[in-house]
Amino acid sequence: MFREHLKKELNNIKNSGLYRTLKVKDGKFIDFSSNDYLCLSKHPEILNAVKNGLRYGSGSTGSRLTSGNINHEKLEEKIAEFKETERALVYSSGYATNVGVISALCKKGDLILSDKLNHASIIDGCRLSRADVLIYEHCNISHLLNLIEENWRKYEEGNLFIITDGVFSMDGDVAPIKELKKIADEFNAVLIVDDAHGTGVLGNGKGTLKHFNIKPSDNIVQVGTLSKAVGGLGGFVCGVEEVIDYLINTSRSFIYSTALPPHVVEGCIKAFEIIEKGEVVKNLQNKINIANKIFKKYKYINCGHITPIFPFIFGEKTMSLAQHLIDNNIFCVGIRYPTVPKGSERIRVSINIGHKKEDFILLCEKINDFLIDDKK
Incomplete structure (x- = not known):
């Protein structure tokens, strides 16, 4: 009975579009999901x-x-x-x-x-x-x-x-x-x-x-x-x-x-x-400034950030977009209800000192590709 009860509850979660699974990333991905802002986990x-x-x-x-x-x-x-x-x-x-x-x-x-x-x-x-x-x-x-x-x-x-x-x-x-x-x-x-x-x-x-x-x-x-x-x-x-x-x-x-x-x-x-010592913190602020310019150019943010967290809000399209990014070797998970309110589902872009300018541009280009295909 207990097992059947859990199956029913899991089906309710799936039918609500809120089912979670564990994801594995490896070295082939550009990672925009990590909170390792200073890349110290591998220093x-x-x-x-x-x-x-x-x-x-x-x-x-x-x-x-x-x-x-x-x-x-x-x-x-x-x-x-x-x-x-x-x-x-x-x-x-x-x-x-x-x-x-x-x-x-x-x-x-x-x-x-x-x-x-x-x-x-x-x-x-x-x-x-x-x-x-x-x-x-x-x-x-x-x-x-x-x-x-x-x-x-x-x-x-x-x-x-x-x-x-x-x-x-x-x-x-x-x-x-x-x-x-x-x-x-x-x-x-x-x-x-x-x-x-x-x-x-x-x-x-x-x-x-x-x-x-x-x-x-x-x-x-x-x-x-x-x-x-x-x-x-x-x-x-x-x-x-x-x-x-x-x-x-x-x-x-x-x-x-x-x-x-x-x-x-x-x-x-x-x-x-x-x-x-300060060097890694200054490096992060420099990367945040670069990201601000690129993300503003592509109109994914309206104002500049002083932290490495950038919410790109896409609503109901978010989870499909997240999968599209994974398919293109960009690890950037979608965030949805109940973590954020309904209607504000977003790609939470988290940058670190290991990112290059080209990585920010690639992320925006791949998002653009998805949005263009979605309109067809």
């Missing part, structure tokens, strides 16, 4: 650091609170220094970080104000916290203020949280962090910023706060990932000493997860060292 210095890290073994063998605390504190010290915070804490994934941080810091009786387009991991963390959650329109400061002014008196001082992505993963736009910080200060709220797509990209690589020249403070908690621009695996949170101590003692996804393999940790330490 020779990092691979060498990973190799040296195998001296600890292939796995950590346990959680950080049992046998798994090996070289992880070295990485945390590096992240805290990099982000200019008092301390940092490493998790097994970016998803686990958001879920664990939000569900630990926010509780029943608190109020969370969350951007409408926040990542699924933020949404799930909010749900698990059992706090009251109000959604403000995407990057809409006026709407956020209205919600706070209507509701904040119902909550005790210090029970207010504003949560946002720093860079939004599907549109590549940047949250108005300066305005959000002012509101957090005015209402004695905590600002939680998920800087997964900002770290290694904005602010000379230091992230979204640095981009806006905002210094870390007691009421800011920064979350990040080690699996995008850093090129490794895992997630992190950084802030004041008390936040990290509290999470070590209360965050379930930290306490009950096996720690990252130590060789991965060594690779991430080296990655932050490379990012700090």
Whole structure:
């Protein structure tokens, strides 16, 4: 009966056009889907650091609170220094970080104000916290203020949280962090910023706060990932000493997860060292500028981007276009509902420092070919 039930549910997913399959890419593809913005996942210095890290073994063998605390504190010290915070804490994934941080810091009786387009991991963390959650329109400061002014008196001082992505993963736009910080200060709220797509990209690589020249403070908690621009695996949170101590003692996804393999940790330490030097970050910004000019020329974007994420919105044609690109050795996956709202299905173009000008032109030409054939 259970098997038949699952078959029925899968058929419903297929009939809705939402069925997912795993895709395999190899070296013959031009990859416009990866979040490896700085191409550090294959950087020779990092691979060498990973190799040296195998001296600890292939796995950590346990959680950080049992046998798994090996070289992880070295990485945390590096992240805290990099982000200019008092301390940092490493998790097994970016998803686990958001879920664990939000569900630990926010509780029943608190109020969370969350951007409408926040990542699924933020949404799930909010749900698990059992706090009251109000959604403000995407990057809409006026709407956020209205919600706070209507509701904040119902909550005790210090029970207010504003949560946002720093860079939004599907549109590549940047949250108005300066305005959000002012509101957090005015209402004695905590600002939680998920800087997964900002770290290694904005602010000379230091992230979204640095981009806006905002210094870390007691009421800011920064979350990040080690699996995008850093090129490794895992997630992190950084802030004041008390936040990290509290999470070590209360965050379930930290306490009950096996720690990252130590060789991965060594690779991430080296990655932050490379990012700090600045060359790879400048290279990425140069590639973003080139992509802006070409994508504007082909009229796939209207305004310039400062991040490597470019949404090409094609609606119902998106998945057919994605397959057309794969058939032409371009790996650029289609994004559809429920990841994005219906009607805004898009090709999420993600560029990195390994791309050449010719790659951007080829992508646009192959999209043009599809659109011309589609009109016939």
